[in-house]
Amino acid sequence: MKWSEICIHTTNEAVEPISNILHETGASGLVIEEPLELVNMEDTPFGEIYELDPNDFPDEGVRIKAYLPMNSFLGETVAEIKQAINNLLVYDIDIGQNHVTLSEVHEEEWATAWKKYYKPAKISEKITITPTWEQYTPVDSDEIIIELDPGMAFGTGTHPTTVLSVQALEAYLKEGDTVIDVGSGSGILSIASVLLGASEVHAFDLDDIAIKSTTINAKINKVDNKIIAKQNNLLDQVNKKVNIIVSNILAEIIVRFVDEAWDNLEDGGLFITSGIIQGKKQLVFDRLKESGFEILAINEMEDWISIIAKKTL
The missing domain is CATH 3.40.50.150 (Vaccinia Virus protein VP39)
Incomplete structure (x- = not known):
């Protein structure tokens, strides 16, 4: 099966509601990329163990990635996600750039891509x-x-x-x-x-x-x-x-x-x-x-x- 990776460039404030929107629309494998994670890796009293590549992270804001099955409903699902994110403005939530992109991934990539961000x-x-x-x-x-x-x-x-x-x-x-x-x-x-x-x-x-x-x-x-x-x-x-x-x-x-x-x-x-x-x-x-x-x-x-x-x- 082929999957589509949806990537949303937004703000820290919008992470929780957008994550919920993605979850409710059936997206899987949620990944949050934010540059502050790299700061945490280097400057922490607890010694987190991360294996992160700086090239995976945005210079500013946050990127939220998730995976959607590529089927006949993909276009409608993406449109629904975009509309729900825009509706967050009604609740005075800053959605930042709100730049949404799609890219195709294969099942084996989908199954492991998100796990590389998750270390002890x-x-x-x-x-x-x-x-x-x-x-x-x-x-x-x-x-x-x-x-x-x-x-x-x-x-x-x-x-x-x-x-x-x-x-x-x-x-x-x-x-x-x-x-x-x-x-x-x-x-x-x-x-x-x-x-x-x-x-x-x-x-x-x-x-x-x-x-x-x-x-x-x-x-x-x-x-x-x-x-x-x-x-x-x-x-x-x-x-x-x-x-x-x-x-x-x-x-x-x-x-x-x-x-x-x-x-x-x-x-x-x-x-x-x-x-x-x-x-x-x-x-x-x-x-x-x-x-x-x-x-x-x-x-x-x-x-x-x-x-x-x-x-x-």
Whole structure:
């Protein structure tokens, strides 16, 4: 079978929504190329292990690549993708150059092209993420290894929004805590929570493929007995009292369920939010304060923000 590689030159802010658009239209093998990845490779306190070619990365902005089957519907699918991306302007999302190109690839290239970007990476003091097909030997005795198979549909766990979330969990999660993961994706935050000591995690995602991916990766890491993955729209109809709610999702989505997060947290519980672009920091900050949360910390990485808030009465 022949495949078409779609490449979209856009901005960091648009990565999450465009990735979701590609996923919803049936694209596979998502790859994100951004020049800051090369900076991370050379300047990091955690020593990520990357094998990256600078020629694969844009001078500015971000390139998102994915693969579509070459069939009679390809033209319609590409048109649908372009329209959906243009519609992001309605939500005040900067889509940058929004230059879209197509190129033909063969099946064997499609099956392996995206994997070359995914190598073991130490993303916090304790946690290293490694793909299931890579051999990795721990460097430290207390190193926590998360094996991840993104299923060709979700991130590899090294994006700044995920790194900020994991680092916050490592800093604040206590042994025996209960956790809700809103928008679980591949399940990395749910898995990290258990490996850091959580007794139980409820993982929610609107996408049933995400729930399957969370379940598969939980089994790979032998933590499926502590992770309950369920399809759900944010925290709609959820009534659980937990110690931590973590959500790596768009700022515009976070502000929609702040009150529900408050209701599902124990007194003194923490709401860890990530996926927030610099320009939307105040939006989330103000919404959290409005609902009564105390802001404990605001952490930054590249153009991204993570906010840790506490439920205080």
